[in-house]
Amino acid sequence: MVISIKVKGAVQGVGYRPFIANKATEYGITGYVKNIGAAVEIIASGNEDKVRSFLGSLYSDYPSGAIILDVEYETIDHPSTNYDDFRIIDSESISLSDELPVFLPDIGICDHCLYELLDKKDRRYRYPLISCASCGPRLSIIESLPYDRNTTKMKKFKMCPSCHKEYLDGRRKHAQTISCHDCGPQMVFAHFSNGNLFSASGNEAVDKAIEVLSNGGIIGLKGLSGYQFVCKTCAEPAKRLRSIKGRENKPFAVMFADIKHVKEYCLVNEKEEELLRSFARPIVLLNKIKDMPYEVCRDSQYIGAFLPSSGIHRLLCDAVGPIICTSGNLSDDNIIIDDEIFKEAFLKKIDGMLFHNREIVMPQDDSVCFVIDTGNNEYSVQYIRRARGYAPLPLLIKAGNKKKNSYLAIGGDLKSTFALAKKDRIIPSQYIGDLESTNTYISYKKIIDQYLKLFEFKPDHIICDLHPLYFSTRYAKELSDEKNLDISYVQHHFAHSLSVMAEHSLLSCIGISFDGTGYGTDGKVWGGEILHCNGSDFSRKCHLSYVMLSGGNSAPKNAELVKKCYEKALNYDIDDKLVEAALSNKINVFETSSMGRLFDCVSALLDIKKYNSFEGECAILLENMAESSNKENYPGFEFKILKDHDGTYIADQLDLFDQIKRVYVEKSYEISDIAYGFHMAIVSFVKEICCIIRRETSEDKVCLSGGVFNNRILLRECIRILRDNDFKVYWNNQVPCGDSGVATGQAYYGLICKGLERR
Ligand SMILES: [Zn+2]
Ligand SMILES: [Zn+2]
Incomplete structure (x- = not known):
């Protein structure tokens, strides 16, 4: 054979x-x-x-x-x-311009290195930046390919004779990051005392940092791919850290020394353990079984847990126990990689910074994911943030594209990423952040440039969102003018569906795309969309009915305001003259079919949460409330599906809201049962509309995407009911279902669109 x-x-x-x-x-x-x-x-x-x-x-x-x-x-x-x-x-020399190479992400510390780190007899005992051929920083320190010590930020550290010997043979053979106490980057601890700057280095620096943490202090730590804030999981430092970061309610991630300690606080199944231990070392949202102080996780029923990704993290966890470990920047700002910038911004506000003299080239946040049981003990990993440990690994597209074109997909403005695409692969960038932050926007442009250089990628086509006012769209236009490139615009919710199609190499589907906001082809704000996707075309088969909201950009935060607008549309007396006036005079109003706003509005109605201090907060608490229902005796709400004069189906969300309001006012059900009933109304609606579209188009593949599918109940139950009705169901497993996945969808559009040949 x-x-x-x-x-x-x-x-x-x-x-x-x-x-x-x-x-x-x-x-x-x-x-x-x-x-x-x-x-x-x-x-x-x-x-x-x-x-x-x-x-x-x-x-x-x-x-x-x-x-x-x-x-x-x-x-x-x-x-x-x-x-x-x-x-x-022997291979002929390979030109990068023909292929998108696979380059390694940063790899969390391996078991061998951990062993040496903690072994008193080892020459790298307590060396915080210990690494080998199978672990250590990669993307965060690379300047150009091929990967070699001289193309990384390790080049300024000359190997000592002992390291050089190991470089030639054994498990550190050709380990480009090889280093030790004698020859590698060294740690420094700097802090202010009575207005004077003090510093310590080497082991003393680490000891000093441990002392500060043990006493309840907050330090800045230069991690593998950016600055972090670290403190003990105690109420006082956590509260202080919230004020330093400007982070009101969003839970902090907690790093544990090892899996045994995670299990003290959290339920961990096999799949979750595998993820925690994986070389990417992501933050995994786990059900908690033991409480942390309230300031650490706030109202969340989960703990975002992760294991040390480098030697220094492990040394800190071993010495002080579980630590809060979060990005060292202001909330909604970009990751800081520069020592001076971090020092200027924060050193006087915290109790010291622990850093080293190796530069970081590529900033990356920690990745965040969770695992859901999709039935029959089949576990599915959902990424909320795909960054360190995953970027820049590609998605392989089975139906490989023979065209030689190179596509740069620029993403959207929220939770931004971008993607490079060519032939049979798409490289999604790491999560970068929201572009309305000036620093994040600058960082986004810089990282695009870094990727283009690193992969020697010369796009001949740019793909962006349809939203004319997105920063990303404007940047796409700038780039296309500057480099004389073709440009294509892809509707936001279509891009969400395409991101699932990309992961599974599909060419058509019914796309269920539920999120907060995206610019529609009719200029309105879409968000509850059911599309029939066929190659690079789609038709909008169904959407939530439009509701007029006031408040412009503040509407996504203010759930109570959204609720009043729904009530006003149903002719309830809302007792708010300002909102009444805005709606009747159409001042700062917009029409939307957003599923995200419907969740906010129901959360406010049921008095669960009335304001989003971070994106999705109301929806998460509504989901938690629903999850606590016994799920047996819940009100059966119904999403009425009407047909518009042009054949588009409309799901009447005002009518649904009214049904929920009546039951709520009657007080005939528990709040948790009403919340669950609301979720199940959406699930039934998804099934109904998919059956209708299948009858019309014979399409039986369904792709679930959009940030609303971070909702575990919705995802789980939609998968179940659609499978029960003989649909083939797909959802995002490799890129986030939220707006971070949009770039991947845009990139796939480039690969499958017939018209986009090279000029
Ligand atoms: Zn190692
Ligand atoms: Zn050495």
Whole structure:
């Protein structure tokens, strides 16, 4: 039997080909291995059983430092050559302009390095920046490809003789970040006392930081990919940190020394444990079983838990217990990577900063995710923020595109990301933030530039949102003028659906796209959209009825105001002259079909929460309330589906709101049951409308996307009911369903759109 295998992933520069050659010999297989751009091609010839087990081993067995994304193979029925040995074939030089290379994300500290870090006899005992060939910073310190010590911020640190010896052989062979107490970056602790600046270095710096933390202080810490604030999980420092950051209610993430300590506070299932331990070391939202002080998690029923991503994090956790570890910037501002900027902004407000003399090139936030049970013990990982540990890994598109075009998808303005796309892959950037913050916008433009340079990527087409006033759209236009590039505009909710289609290489679907806000083709604010997506086209089959809201940009924050507008539209007496006047005179008003606002409005109606101090706060508390229902005796609300004169279906959200209000006023049900009934009304509506569209179009694939699908009940129940009705259901598993996923959808649009050939 002869098969041709393609292994895609980060397989270059990690000794992958010699590894494969050894393995082939072990299995008694002949053939060859060679680099083909961003993948490795293997021809394996031999006895069928041997060839199959060799193939099977490729998924799980690879040299440390490699990341395997996909293994494709095909049988060669009539091989033209006989292979009598196994060879490594030298690759022709590969031009990056043909392929998007796979480059490594930052990798959390590995078990070997952890062991050495804590081993008194090891020469790297307590070396905070310990790393090896399989762990340590990658994207955060790279300046250009290929990955080599000289192309990273390690270049200024000359290896000592001991490190150099390890660089040549053993588990640190070719580890570009190799370093130690003697030759690597060193920690410094700086703090103000009586107006004077003091500093300590090396082990003393770490000890000093531990002392400050133990006494309830707050420090700034230069992490792998940006500054963080760190303090103990106690009420006092947490409260003080909220005021320093300007962060009212949003829960803080908590870092634990190891999994055992996480389990003291949280329920952890197998999948969650796997995620916590994974090299990306994301923050995982876990159900709490033991309370933290209120100031740490506020009203959340979850703890955002994570494990140390570097040696220094582990040393701090070991010494002071669980720590609050959050980005070292103002709320809604960008990640800080520059020592001087952090010092200027914060050192006088906190109790010291622990940093080192290796520069960070690429700022990245911590990634955030959670796991839901989608039925039959099938677990699904949902990303809320995809950043450190995941970027810049690509999404592989199965229906590979043969065009040579390169697309730069610019994303949207909220929770911004961008994406590069070419042939069979899309590289989504890390989460960057909201562009209405000037610093974030500057950072966003800079990171786009860094990616273009790093991947030697020369886009010939730019794709952006339809919103004419988005900063991202304006920047897309600037870039297109400056570089003389074609530009395409993709409607926001279509882009959400496309992001799911991209992950699953689909070419058509019914797109259920629920979120807070996005610019529609009719110039109104969309957000409760059911689309029929077909290739690079879509038609809006159904949407929530339009409701007139006042308050302009403040509406998304002010749930009580939104509720009054709904009541006014239903002719209730709202006892608010200002809102009445604004609505009747149409001052600062807009029409919207937003699902996000409907959640806010119901939250305010049920008196659960009336104001969003962070995005989604009202909706999250409404969901928590619904989750606490016994889910048996709940009111059956109904989303009425009407048909417009042009054939578009309209889901009457005012009528639904009115049903809920009546039941609420009657006090005939528990609040939790009303909240659950509201969720289930949406679930039934999704099923109904999908059945209608399937009858009209024969489409049976459904893609669920948009930030509202961070709602566990909604996602879980929609998947269940649609599957029960024989739909094929897809949702975001690799990029967030919120606006961070929009860039990936735009990028996929580029790859599948027939019209976008090179000029
Ligand atoms: Zn390591
Ligand atoms: Zn050294």
